[in-house]
Structure formats: C-alpha cells, structure tokens
Amino acid sequence: MRTLNLGILAHVDAGKTTLTERLLYAAGVIDEVGRVDDGSTQTDTLTLERQRGITIKSAVVSFEIDDVTVNLIDTPGHPDFIAEVERVLGVLDGAVLVISAVEGVQPQTRLLMRTLQRLRVATLIFVNKIDRSGAQRERLLRSIAERLTPAIIPMGSASGLGTRSASFTPYAAADPDFTTALIDLLADHDDALLGAYVDDEATVSYHRLRSELAAQTGKALVHPVFFGSAITGAGVEELISGITELLPAAEGDVDGPVSGTVFKIERASAGERIAYVRMFSGTLRVRDRPRFGRDEEGKVTGVSVFERGSAVQRMSVAAGQIGKLRGLGDIRIGDAIGDSGTTPERHYFAPPTLETVVVPRRPADKGALHVALTQLAEQDPLIDVRQDDSRQETFVSFYGEVQKEVIGATLKYDYDIDVEFRETTMICVERPTGVGEAVELLPEARSPTTPFLATIGLRIAPAAPGSGVHFGLDVKVGSIPTHVYKTVEAFHDAMERTVLETLRQGIYGWEVTDCTVTMTNCDYQAPPRRWPGTAASDYRLLTPLVLMDALRQAGTTVCEPLHRFHLEIPSDTFAATVSAMARLRATLQTQEMRGSSCALGGEIPAARVHELQQQLPALTRGEGLVQCEFDSYREVHGKIPTRPRTDCNPLDRNEYLLHIVRRVQRKRRFA
Numbered sequence: 001m002r003t004l005n006l007g008i009l010a011h012v013d014a015g016k017t018t019l020t021e022r023l024l025y026a027a028g029v030i031d032e033v034g035r036v037d038d039g040s041t042q043t044d045t046l047t048l049e050r051q052r053g054i055t056i057k058s059a060v061v062s063f064e065i066d067d068v069t070v071n072l073i074d075t076p077g078h079p080d081f082i083a084e085v086e087r088v089l090g091v092l093d094g095a096v097l098v099i100s101a102v103e104g105v106q107p108q109t110r111l112l113m114r115t116l117q118r119l120r121v122a123t124l125i126f127v128n129k130i131d132r133s134g135a136q137r138e139r140l141l142r143s144i145a146e147r148l149t150p151a152i153i154p155m156g157s158a159s160g161l162g163t164r165s166a167s168f169t170p171y172a173a174a175d176p177d178f179t180t181a182l183i184d185l186l187a188d189h190d191d192a193l194l195g196a197y198v199d200d201e202a203t204v205s206y207h208r209l210r211s212e213l214a215a216q217t218g219k220a221l222v223h224p225v226f227f228g229s230a231i232t233g234a235g236v237e238e239l240i241s242g243i244t245e246l247l248p249a250a251e252g253d254v255d256g257p258v259s260g261t262v263f264k265i266e267r268a269s270a271g272e273r274i275a276y277v278r279m280f281s282g283t284l285r286v287r288d289r290p291r292f293g294r295d296e297e298g299k300v301t302g303v304s305v306f307e308r309g310s311a312v313q314r315m316s317v318a319a320g321q322i323g324k325l326r327g328l329g330d331i332r333i334g335d336a337i338g339d340s341g342t343t344p345e346r347h348y349f350a351p352p353t354l355e356t357v358v359v360p361r362r363p364a365d366k367g368a369l370h371v372a373l374t375q376l377a378e379q380d381p382l383i384d385v386r387q388d389d390s391r392q393e394t395f396v397s398f399y400g401e402v403q404k405e406v407i408g409a410t411l412k413y414d415y416d417i418d419v420e421f422r423e424t425t426m427i428c429v430e431r432p433t434g435v436g437e438a439v440e441l442l443p444e445a446r447s448p449t450t451p452f453l454a455t456i457g458l459r460i461a462p463a464a465p466g467s468g469v470h471f472g473l474d475v476k477v478g479s480i481p482t483h484v485y486k487t488v489e490a491f492h493d494a495m496e497r498t499v500l501e502t503l504r505q506g507i508y509g510w511e512v513t514d515c516t517v518t519m520t521n522c523d524y525q526a527p528p529r530r531w532p533g534t535a536a537s538d539y540r541l542l543t544p545l546v547l548m549d550a551l552r553q554a555g556t557t558v559c560e561p562l563h564r565f566h567l568e569i570p571s572d573t574f575a576a577t578v579s580a581m582a583r584l585r586a587t588l589q590t591q592e593m594r595g596s597s598c599a600l601g602g603e604i605p606a607a608r609v610h611e612l613q614q615q616l617p618a619l620t621r622g623e624g625l626v627q628c629e630f631d632s633y634r635e636v637h638g639k640i641p642t643r644p645r646t647d648c649n650p651l652d653r654n655e656y657l658l659h660i661v662r663r664v665q666r667k668r669r670f671a
C-alpha cells in the first residue's frame, strides 16, 4: 500500500472543504455528503467553523483508492489563517490547488501557488464551481497561464457551464489535440521525448506521454488542470484518478533512523497534548522515547494512524504516514522528532503584522486568560503572546480582524473567559541603520565591571531586506569555552539562540531583523585558574548587554508593515474612494478603467486595512471589492512608534545589571 499526503489549498470559499467531502464520499468513507452551510462536514468540526462556515484549522482525513492511502489535509483559505497552511506545506507529497470557476485566480491563489512551486510540491489544479452561473473555462485557463504558471495542461473539456448539469469529460487517448498539447508541454523538459517526436511522431505512444506527465507533475514542472463541481460531484472521479495516477506517493525507509515533523497540536478533552506528526523515515512505536524539539525527550504513550476517514489506534507509525502521538508533553508545532537534529524554523509567509492588548472583562480571570492564551499559542505559535511586566498587560499578535474575533470567541466558548480587545496596532520591525560593535572583557578580579566571567565582542551590520538575522563566529577555536560547550557548533547554536532572543526587542521595542551579527571576541576562564570557571549563563547573560550596546551604535530604523491592495469599484465612485484612501495613508500606484468599473492597486499600512474594508461598502454602494496581502516593511517617517518592553532593558546598563543580580538573589532564596 502506498501513502500520499495530500494538501487541499485555495483562497477562501473556493470549495476545499466541500471537495474534501466529495472525495470521502466517492471513496466510500461517508454515505452522505456533508454541507459547509449546514455545519455537517467531516473537516470543519470546530463549533466556530460550523457557525461561520469557514475553515479555521487544518484537518486530516483519509481514504483509500486502489492501492493508495490518501491522507488529505483540508486547509483554511482565509488569509488570517495562513499560518495553518504554512505548517502543512512541509509535510505534503502533493497538493490540489482549488480555484473557483467564477471568482478565478485571486491574490491568495497566487501566493499559494508561488509557495508550492518554491517548495517543488507536485500540484494539480481543480477548477471548482463549474455549476455556478458565471463559470468560465477559456478565460480562466488564460488567467491561470498568465498569473500562476504557463506550464499547465487541461485534462478534459467542460460542458453545460453555469448549470446544475455542468460536466467534465476527460480527453480520450486518441484525441490528437490533447496528445499534441501534451507533447508541446512535456518536450520542454524532456529532450529525448522531443527527439523521438521529431524523428517519428508515431513512435511516441500515449502510454509514454502519460507516464512522462506523471513524472513531470511529480517534479512540479507541470500542472494538470481538472474541472468540476464539489457540490454536484462533476469531475470528482476524474480528479481522484488524477491524484492516484499523477501525484507521487510518500517515500522513506521504514527501517531508517526516526525522523518526522509535527504540523499540528490538539488538546484532548482531559487537556493532554496530541501531536500530529508526518514521518519521513523510520518507525515510531508506543513506549519509544524519541528526541524532539531542542533536546527534549519524552515517552510515546499512544499512537493512532489515519485510515479510511479517521485516526485508528495502532502500535506504531512509519515513514510516509501521518500519526497522532500522545505522551510527548512539551512538544510544539514545527518540532522535528527523531535523531535528525533540529531543523531550522522555516517561514514561507509573512508573520502577523497586527497586535492588540487583551483584557478579561472579569478581572479575576487574569490568570486563567494567560493560561488559555498560552495554550492557544501552542496550537498556533504565531499567536505570539507577550506579557508586559511593567504594565501587566497581555499582547497577542494576529493577521486580521477575523482571526482576532476567532481568538475572542475561542476564549469565550472553550475557556469561558469574556475578553475585550484594545485598539489594534501594527507590529513594526527595526533594521540596523549602520554597523555597530561592542566588547566586554573578562572582569578584573579586583574591580569587576560586570559580574560575568566572559569576554564577548559582537558586531551588528545591516543585511538585505527580508533576509532575517544571520549569526556567525569570527573567533579562534581556542577561545571557545570547551569545558562548557562540547563542540564549536554547540557554542554557535547557544550564542545564536541568545542573539535571536535579545533581538526580539530593539531600541524602540520592536523585533530587530535583516542584519548579520558576528562574534568578534571571545574568552573565558576555566578551572583550576579560576573556580568554578566560566559558565553557560555568563555568555547568556552578558550577550544582551554587549549586543544592545552594538545596536545602539549601529542605530535602527523603524519600519511599518505595508499591504498591497487590489480594489474594484464602480467608476463613478472613484473620486470618493481615492480621497478616502488618502486619509488611510494608502498610496495609489495603478489604476485601470474597465468600462463602468475601475481597478485600483497600491499600498496601504497594515493597520488601516480593516478600516478600508469597513468603509468600502458605503463608498461604493456595496459594490466595491477589496483584497489585501502583506507586501513589505517601509521606513516610518515622522513620529516613531515604540513598543513597551516585556523585560528589563539591556540598553540601560545599570538597570540590567541590577535586574540580573536581583534575579540571581531570588533564585538563591528559593533554591
């Protein structure tokens, strides 16, 4: 039996959940097709999903077709829940990208396709809703070729578009137009095929073309396009054949070293953490003690594996499969399981750009709120929960108003905590303006300047926008405290962790990014010269002081998140819309008159997106359409926004040292 881990991705409302139902029905897993609008589907199971008719969390179901077990992951399409999609991307063998035949290619579709291509995920395209009036075929194919990828091949014809009887008919083997189109497409990446075709057309069999199509689809070089309707079931059988024939099954050695990735965390009713893992290699059994995350270890107390619809209890989960693991208490989303070491955190989409303070309506709920938010952040690590120590406020970050409402509703329904959100603010970033360097030397025994037994020198320099933070060592191997860190790599990793942690709050309180940090000086003292000698904590505690000193010299520029907007409005509302946009600090970059309607494009600060969405109906008689997606960060001019710090400020040397001394004293008292 082969396994295929398949993601269904699309913009919001394209029909992913409905298609999932159809696939389960066609495979005989369910006897009745559930409806999103009735709240009766297999994958939208949360109360909120059923109430709102949108998917919020990714969900796994499975079905069997011939000799393939398909683990299907239904993902949310709303941009506010993009983090759910991000985590799933790394565990897929293939994907179906759904596009509505009426709404066509959306900005979110482009973002998803770009990412699938970057990750080389084999992807089929399913054009859904051909039964709805306004459904397109030719125009849509052109739009896919222009806006997503030219490497597509329609797999059949559609008739009766826009009616309940709309249907899809796959092209026959003998269809000469289809074979010519296939050769044209496939020969681009296959010289042998091109040569054979040029020599003698007749020698290229249809069978060879189909297997070459599967090979090139598997490598994400080409993308077969199917048409159908998840509501009527048209085209679904053909899509299933395409999934089993054209997408590559999972690979991996079941006897190899254990390696897997956690892409979802759920809490059982008793509060126990359940981790969804995709296994890439090896076999994980009940009672095994795998390593995960950063050097943690735990005992697996239960395993279930997806089979025919739901998860079934088993004694093990093997390479290629998706399993639910119990027992690994501290496991988090994104953790690697097994001996393959930690994999760096990968982000394919922009982080949340908004945040707000959450306040419980009943002051007594304060502690419970913190626990609840911490649990939510476990399931969604991008809901970054920050506690402001001085003002005792709790901040959460989020992508947009829908996600914020969902957080509020989840707190109410699942935790019985009524909350209020303060004003939404943007999450800015800081970029170093120039180069800064600082050193702290091992203190003299008689007149110590710091209580830390270490020499640290750090240099910080600006790097390209979007490049993140890079840390490197530029010190002699002999200067590294090998009595504390076993290897240079271990020292590098520990320093990098501390640097990243410190840069979470820059001079103005925002995360510092797009820079390189280099360790330029390092020294220590080991026993017997000095007792007990330099410890890991000396490096951990001194680094913030040195790094912030270097950062102060470099200076930073605060940058705010910008979204790219696409607006469609009636032409006669142009003037009113444009002046409203100016008030929202939007910059208009493109405008195109299309008869009675008008398309506008440009940039708008992330914090104003919601106001734009709210104002648009009144400005355009309810006819305006807007889509926004994160674009980039731009330098803030004028008043520089600051963010309250959540911890003691290493920029203030005395305050920092005092804080550390107090912390050490407190620890001793409790020890």
Ligand SMILES: Nc1nc2c(ncn2[C@@H]2O[C@H](COP(=O)(O)OP(=O)(O)OP(=O)(O)O)[C@@H](O)[C@H]2O)c(=O)[nH]1
Pocket: 010, 011, 012, 013, 014, 015, 016, 017, 018, 019, 036, 037, 053, 054, 055, 056, 075, 076, 077, 078, 128, 129, 130, 131, 132, 228, 229, 230, 231, 232
């Ligand atoms: N006419 C028609 N309606 C469809 C079809 N597929 C889905 N719908 C409807 O479109 C709406 C959205 O469908 P969903 O399946 O929830 O879409 P989704 O892509 O899962 O949406 P999110 O998960 O929220 O992004 C629902 O009202 C469905 O009934 C289709 O093929 N034809």
Ligand SMILES: [Mg+2]
Pocket: 016, 017, 018, 044, 054, 055, 074, 075, 076, 077
């Ligand atoms: Mg859905």
